[in-house]
Amino acid sequence: MLNYFKSALVALQFLTQVPVHFKQYPDEKTAAASLIFYPLIGLLVGAVLVLAGNIFSALPAMLSAAMLLSIWVAITGALHMDGLADSCDAWMGGQGDTQRTLEIMKDPCSGPIAVVTLICLLLLKFTALLAILELQQYYLLLLAPLISRSMLPLLLLNTPYVRPSGIGASLVANAPKNSVYISSACALVLAYALGSLTVLIFAALGFLALRMLMIRRLAGLTGDTAGASIELVETIVLLSVVISIY
Numbered sequence: 001m002l003n004y005f006k007s008a009l010v011a012l013q014f015l016t017q018v019p020v021h022f023k024q025y026p027d028e029k030t031a032a033a034s035l036i037f038y039p040l041i042g043l044l045v046g047a048v049l050v051l052a053g054n055i056f057s058a059l060p061a062m063l064s065a066a067m068l069l070s071i072w073v074a075i076t077g078a079l080h081m082d083g084l085a086d087s088c089d090a091w092m093g094g095q096g097d098t099q100r101t102l103e104i105m106k107d108p109c110s111g112p113i114a115v116v117t118l119i120c121l122l123l124l125k126f127t128a129l130l131a132i133l134e135l136q137q138y139y140l141l142l143l144a145p146l147i148s149r150s151m152l153p154l155l156l157l158n159t160p161y162v163r164p165s166g167i168g169a170s171l172v173a174n175a176p177k178n179s180v181y182i183s184s185a186c187a188l189v190l191a192y193a194l195g196s197l198t199v200l201i202f203a204a205l206g207f208l209a210l211r212m213l214m215i216r217r218l219a220g221l222t223g224d225t226a227g228a229s230i231e232l233v234e235t236i237v238l239l240s241v242v243i244s245i246y
Contacts, residue, residue: 003030010034015041015149017077032174035153039187042149045075046142053138065130068141069122083227084121085114090224091217098218102162105224121235128238131245140241143195148233150187151207153180155229159211160220168223195241202240206233 006026011034013020025031052071056064073081086105092113094101132140157177161169192200210229214221221229 004033004036006030007033008037008040011037011041012044015079016045016075017079018075028170028174032171033176033179035156035171035175035180036183038153039146039150039183042145042147043142043187043190045072045145045149048075049141049145050138053133053141056133057136057138061130061133064133065126068129068133069126072125080227080230081118081121083224084231085110085118086224087228088117089114094217096217101217102222105222121231124235125238128235128242131242132238135245137245139194140245143191143199143241144234144237146187146194147191147200147203147237148230150184150191151203151233152226152230153184155207155211155221155226157181159214162218162220162222168221168226196244198244199237199240202243203233203237206236 003026006022007030009020009022010026010031012018014034015038049068049072052068053064056067059067086107089107089111090101090105093104093111129141132138153175156168156172157175157180161172163169188200207229210225210232211221214225218225
């Protein structure tokens with residue numbers, strides 16, 4: 001029998017740095033059901049950002065944006081940024097070769113491409129946060145974590161997993177697919193209600209483009225590219241929010 005509370009804790013453990021410990025790790029089906037709760041974790045991360053934005057409202061906007069971004073990174077432990085860094089190094093170093101790309105992705109060391117990519121990503125996030133804070137539209141901070149983590153299960157369920165022995169392969173094989181789709185759909189409807197159709201369109205286009213790149217280069221996805229998708233979709237959402245406001 002599925003224990004959905006444990007499934008939610010697995011999702012929290014997998015997507016954040018919140019300390020979650022199990023006396024006995026949940027079985028495969030309970031762990032796979034964690035995909036249902038990915039949007040909820042995104043909503044919780046967004047709620048922390050909204051709360052922090054309101055708390056920092058009396059501070060200069062630039063300082064508030066820097067503190068907000070630091071909190072955001074701390075919550076996730078830069079886990080998804082690590083995936084983005086590995087993916088960028090592998091994409092450039094792989095030179096179009098699938099096997100070489102996968103080999104480079106396993107290398108724990110980050111090259112200059114990874115460093116430059118992360119700097120650009122953080123700059124884009126910082127400036128977008130600054131624009132949102134200056135307008136005091138704090139509720140919009142919910143959108144990036146919510147949309148990115150609502151789209152991740154859709155990516156996992158509809159893209160072949162390159163490494164059959166990976167954690168992601170087990171999650172997908174045992175996931176209650178209908179429940180996952182309903183969860184993600186409800187979360188995206190909420191995001192639409194909070195934001196705008198423009199934001200969702202930009203996010204969807206970015207999501208589809210990233211999936212296409214993964215299929216073309218790797219014939220599927222890995223844990224690193226899944227993490228990279230979270231960071232990139234988050235950034236796309238932040239930028240599209242600012243564009244839609246201005």
